[in-house]
Amino acid sequence: MASDGQQYFANWQKTIDGIANESLRKKSQKRLDAVRERYGKVEKSLVAAGGKFKPFLSDLGDISAALANDITAGGVKAIKSTVSSANWNYQGVSKAVNDALKEMAKMEGLLSTKAK
Numbered sequence: 655m656a657s658d659g660q661q662y663f664a665n666w667q668k669t670i671d672g673i674a675n676e677s678l679r680k681k682s683q684k685r686l687d688a689v690r691e692r693y694g695k696v697e698k699s700l701v702a703a704g705g706k707f708k709p710f711l712s713d714l715g716d717i718s719a720a721l722a723n724d725i726t727a728g729g730v731k732a733i734k735s736t737v738s739s740a741n742w743n744y745q746g747v748s749k750a751v752n753d754a755l756k757e758m759a760k761m762e763g764l765l766s767t768k769a770k
Contacts, residue, residue, distance in 0.1 A: 693761060699757045703753070706746040707747055
């Protein structure tokens, strides 16, 4: 995502640099700068969300491994604390993903045909 974004913005900047009309070039630059800033926020929020997934996925993997051969009352009892940890970690994952989605919606608004 990072390299694709950099390429997109580099191409956009090159196009703006080729605009002869100073007023239009400044307005175009302002739009590019706003979208680039929002893109940075989206990227940052996705990285944060990615970090939240690691402990959650680790817990899920451990639960799966523990139950793979022991689907008994004792096996289920043994994973209780790990399930609690997974549920706790899910809260962080959910919030981080929702934050990233909100940032993407804001960026979408900047790139929409209805953007001002």
